[in-house]
Amino acid sequence: MTGKSHVAAAAVLSWVAFQNPFICAAAICAAKLPDQMESFIPGVKHRGPTHVLIFWFFAAAVLGSGLFIPGVPALSLGGMDVEFHSILFGIALGGLLHVCLDYLSVSGIPVFPGKSRPHAAARWYKTGHFSEYLVLGLIILLSAVVLFVSDEAAIERVRKYLTDSGFFAYFS
Numbered sequence: 001m002t003g004k005s006h007v008a009a010a011a012v013l014s015w016v017a018f019q020n021p022f023i024c025a026a027a028i029c030a031a032k033l034p035d036q037m038e039s040f041i042p043g044v045k046h047r048g049p050t051h052v053l054i055f056w057f058f059a060a061a062v063l064g065s066g067l068f069i070p071g072v073p074a075l076s077l078g079g080m081d082v083e084f085h086s087i088l089f090g091i092a093l094g095g096l097l098h099v100c101l102d103y104l105s106v107s108g109i110p111v112f113p114g115k116s117r118p119h120a121a122a123r124w125y126k127t128g129h130f131s132e133y134l135v136l137g138l139i140i141l142l143s144a145v146v147l148f149v150s151d152e153a154a155i156e157r158v159r160k161y162l163t164d165s166g167f168f169a170y171f172s
């Protein structure tokens with residue numbers, strides 16, 4: 001998946017899942033992290049150690065545990081309450097989403113560390129091709145649907161609109 005698709009997918013998926021601006025912003029910033037780390041570490045091959053699914057899964061699980069500890073304080077920074085535990089989790093989430101999305105591609109990702117297999121690939125799309133944008137479009141569309149059906153006020157607005165416009169009366 002190209003960098004901008006990773007950013008777009010991280011934005012919508014992290015928002016739909018958590019609806020927390022700190023998590024969402026951090027996930028967007030970390031959306032390209034596994035690829036960026038490759039350029040910092042010499043001798044690392046593309047989609048090698050920085051793309052190991054289990055690493056990112058553990059990072060997200062460990063850093064995400066802070067979200068479930070009651071009373072973790074938000075630190076005041078320049079008059080704003082900043083949830084650092086949410087930001088840390090968001091970074092790990094951004095990396096996890098990145099490797100999950102790379103998993104959907106033809107070239108796939110390593111699930112466990114080490115040179116040998118298993119190497120997993122769902123083969124839904126080829127990076128940079130039309131198929132990538134189809135997958136991205138599907139992710140955005142499904143996210144919009146999930147957001148809509150989880151928003152009772154939005155559903156009520158549509159129901160009221162259809163009632164007021166005589167749509168339901170027409171069929172009864």
Ligand SMILES: [Zn+2]
Pocket residue numbers: 034035047051098102
């Ligand atoms: Zn990647």
